[in-house]
Amino acid sequence: MSKGRYGKHGGQYIPETLMNEIHALEDAYEHYKNDPEFVAELDKLNREYAGRPSLLYYAEKMTKKLGGAKIYFKREDLNHTGSHKINNVLGQVLLAKKMGKTRVIAETGAGQHGVATATAAALLNMECEIYMGKEDTIRQALNVYRMELLGATVHPVETGTATLKDAVNACMQEWTARVDDTLYVLGSVMGPHPFPMIVRDFQSVISKEARAQILELEGRLPDVVMACVGGGSNAMGSFYEFINDKEVRLIGCEAAGHGVDTDKTAATMAVGTEGVFHGMKSYFCQDEYGQIAPVYSISAGLDYPGVGPEHAYLKDIGRAEYVPVTDEEAVQAFEYIAREEGIIAAIESSHAVAHLLKIAPEMDKDQIIICTLSGRGDKDVAAIARYRGIDLHE
Amino acid sequence: MSRIKNAFDKKKAFIGFLTAGDPTLDKTEEFVLEMERAGAALVELGIPFSDPIADGPVIQEANVRSLSAGCTTDKIFDMVASLRQKTEIPLVFLSYLNTLYKYGYDRFCKRCQESGIDGVIIPDLPFEEREELAPIASQYGIDVITMVAPTSKERIKNMVKDASGFIYVVSSMGVTGARSEITTDVGEIIDTIRSATDTPAAVGFGINTKQQAATYSAIADGVIVGSAIVKIIAQYGEDAAPKLYEYISEMVSGLAE
Numbered sequence: 001m002s003k004g005r006y007g008k009h010g011g012q013y014i015p016e017t018l019m020n021e022i023h024a025l026e027d028a029y030e031h032y033k034n035d036p037e038f039v040a041e042l043d044k045l046n047r048e049y050a051g052r053p054s055l056l057y058y059a060e061k062m063t064k065k066l067g068g069a070k071i072y073f074k075r076e077d078l079n080h081t082g083s084h085k086i087n088n089v090l091g092q093v094l095l096a097k098k099m100g101k102t103r104v105i106a107e108t109g110a111g112q113h114g115v116a117t118a119t120a121a122a123l124l125n126m127e128c129e130i131y132m133g134k135e136d137t138i139r140q141a142l143n144v145y146r147m148e149l150l151g152a153t154v155h156p157v158e159t160g161t162a163t164l165k166d167a168v169n170a171c172m173q174e175w176t177a178r179v180d181d182t183l184y185v186l187g188s189v190m191g192p193h194p195f196p197m198i199v200r201d202f203q204s205v206i207s208k209e210a211r212a213q214i215l216e217l218e219g220r221l222p223d224v225v226m227a228c229v230g231g232g233s234n235a236m237g238s239f240y241e242f243i244n245d246k247e248v249r250l251i252g253c254e255a256a257g258h259g260v261d262t263d264k265t266a267a268t269m270a271v272g273t274e275g276v277f278h279g280m281k282s283y284f285c286q287d288e289y290g291q292i293a294p295v296y297s298i299s300a301g302l303d304y305p306g307v308g309p310e311h312a313y314l315k316d317i318g319r320a321e322y323v324p325v326t327d328e329e330a331v332q333a334f335e336y337i338a339r340e341e342g343i344i345a346a347i348e349s350s351h352a353v354a355h356l357l358k359i360a361p362e363m364d365k366d367q368i369i370i371c372t373l374s375g376r377g378d379k380d381v382a383a384i385a386r387y388r389g390i391d392l393h394e
Numbered sequence: 395m396s397r398i399k400n401a402f403d404k405k406k407a408f409i410g411f412l413t414a415g416d417p418t419l420d421k422t423e424e425f426v427l428e429m430e431r432a433g434a435a436l437v438e439l440g441i442p443f444s445d446p447i448a449d450g451p452v453i454q455e456a457n458v459r460s461l462s463a464g465c466t467t468d469k470i471f472d473m474v475a476s477l478r479q480k481t482e483i484p485l486v487f488l489s490y491l492n493t494l495y496k497y498g499y500d501r502f503c504k505r506c507q508e509s510g511i512d513g514v515i516i517p518d519l520p521f522e523e524r525e526e527l528a529p530i531a532s533q534y535g536i537d538v539i540t541m542v543a544p545t546s547k548e549r550i551k552n553m554v555k556d557a558s559g560f561i562y563v564v565s566s567m568g569v570t571g572a573r574s575e576i577t578t579d580v581g582e583i584i585d586t587i588r589s590a591t592d593t594p595a596a597v598g599f600g601i602n603t604k605q606q607a608a609t610y611s612a613i614a615d616g617v618i619v620g621s622a623i624v625k626i627i628a629q630y631g632e633d634a635a636p637k638l639y640e641y642i643s644e645m646v647s648g649l650a651e
Binding site for chain 2: 011012013014015016017018019020021159160165166169172173176177178179273274275276277278279281284286288289290291292
C-alpha cells in the first residue's frame, strides 16, 4: 500500500505518467517544509501579503440574539483575495518555484481558488492556466474576468457536468500532458498523496491561529469548531490543530442542495459511498456501478461529488461529524449574517453559518463556538439575488 | 497457455480497443468478431466511466454514448459471456479502478473468469497500488496489465519484472487520441523492458496510421489502436463493421514480420 493513508482512505490512484512527478513533489515538500528559508519566506508572504493572522471576531450581536453559545468567527474572508484559498496557493506556488517550475495550473469551482492561484502566480512570476467548468464560468463570470486581469488564462471545461469535478479532470489531463515545467496546484485536501497532506498543512494555519487566539481571549478551548466542507480544505485547516483536543466537537457542513433525499445534492458524507476517484480513496456520490453522480449545490465551491480522504477518516473514527445544509438554509444564513453582523459571507461559508444558527441557541451561554468564514460573499450577491427572484445586472 | 500469450505467439500483435456498449452491446459483440476477422490478435473492451481522466475527447464521447444507451458492468459481462461462445480471441477490459472497487474486486474478477475475460488494464492503478487488486485477480487467472509511461524511467525494471499478460507501453504524454508524431524514445523503453522480462510489450496512445503500426511493431511485440477505431464507430454507428474491417486489415498489413 502506498503512502498518504488516512485509515483506508487516501492513496495515489493516478496514471503511471504522473508517478515520478508525484514522488518529486513529495520529496520537494518534505525537504522545503523544514527548510528555514522556505518557512521564513512563506511566513513573510502570509503576514505581509495575505494579511495574516486573520481575525477571530466575537459576534456579540448574534450571540445575544441567539441566546446560547458565544459565537466567534474566524475571518478568512478578510484575507487577500477574499478567502482561505490564499493560504494554500502561496505555499504551493512558492514550492513550485523552488522545484524549478515555470507554470502552474489549477481547477476552480466558485473561482476563489482560481483567483488565489492567479494572484500568487502573478506575484511570484509564474505562468498560470485555470480550468473552470463552463457552467461555473457563467455562474461566476466576474471571477473569470478577475483571473484574466491577474494574467491567467481561463479554460472553460465543457465535458461531463461542466462543473468542479470536470475542471479537476481537465487539470489532471493537462498535467499528464505536461509535467516537466508545470505543477498542478490543487485547491483542496483531495487528490493523490501528497496533495491532501500539503494542502492541509498550509491550511492548518487557520486552526493554529484560532487555537492561540481563543486561548488568549477566553483562556479556554472552544466547545465547537465548525466550517463548510466541499473538498474540505478550510474545514481541514480549521479542525487540524484541534484534533487532539478531544473535548472540542468538530462539525463539517456539507451542501445538501435541494435536500439529501433528492438527486439535487452534493452532500457526500450523507449520501456517498466508498470509492476511488481523482487519485484518492474516499467517499463519493456515485451510483451502484461506480459512475460518479452529477451533484448540485447553489454554491459552486461545494458542488463536488467527493470529499478529502482525511475527512472520510475523521468521519469513520467518529472524531468529526458532518451535517447537510440545504440551499435555502444557506441563503437564509447568508442574509442573516449580513443583516446582523454586517458581514457578507460566501455562500459556501453560509452553509456553516446556517448550521450554527441551529446549534448555538441549544448550547449554554458559557459554551463557545468557532465558525470559520472561509470567504467573502461579494461574488455571490448576483446569484443570491437571482435565487430570490431579483433580476440584477452586474 | 493463456489466451493473451496466444496473441503474441507467432507474429506481431494488432490490439484494437473499443468502448463496450457504443452504440449498443449487440454491436460491440459484432464489432469484436469483425475486428478478429480483420486480423486483430487481442481486443480491449473499454468499460464506460463517467469521468475517464486518462482519455481524450474521442473516447470520452464514446463513454457518454455508451452510458446514455444504458450500458452497465453487468450487461457487459453478459455480452462477454455470449461473445466467448463464438471466439477464442483474448479479451481484456480497460476500466477505471472505481468500477472494480464498487463492484467488489473479488466479485469482479470472478465474473471476468466466468465470462471469459483474460486481463484488465486500469489506467488509474499505478504500481504502488496494484497489490490491492493483483493477488485477487491472479486467483481467478486474470492478468493485471502493467502500464509503462514515457516518464517511468528508472521505475521500469521494478515494475515489469513480475508483469503478466503483456506490458502496455504508453507512447506519449497526456491522454489517449491520435497523434501525427510520437516524440518519445519508445525503442529505449522497450530495451529497458526486455532487459528485465520476457513478457511481450505493446505500444499504444496516439497510433493511428499504417506507417506508425509498421514503425512500432518493428520495435515492440504489438501495437494498440483505440481512438482511431472509436472514431470510425462514432462516424458510422451501427453500420461500422465493414469500415472497421477495412481499417484494421490495412493496419494489420502494415505490421512488421
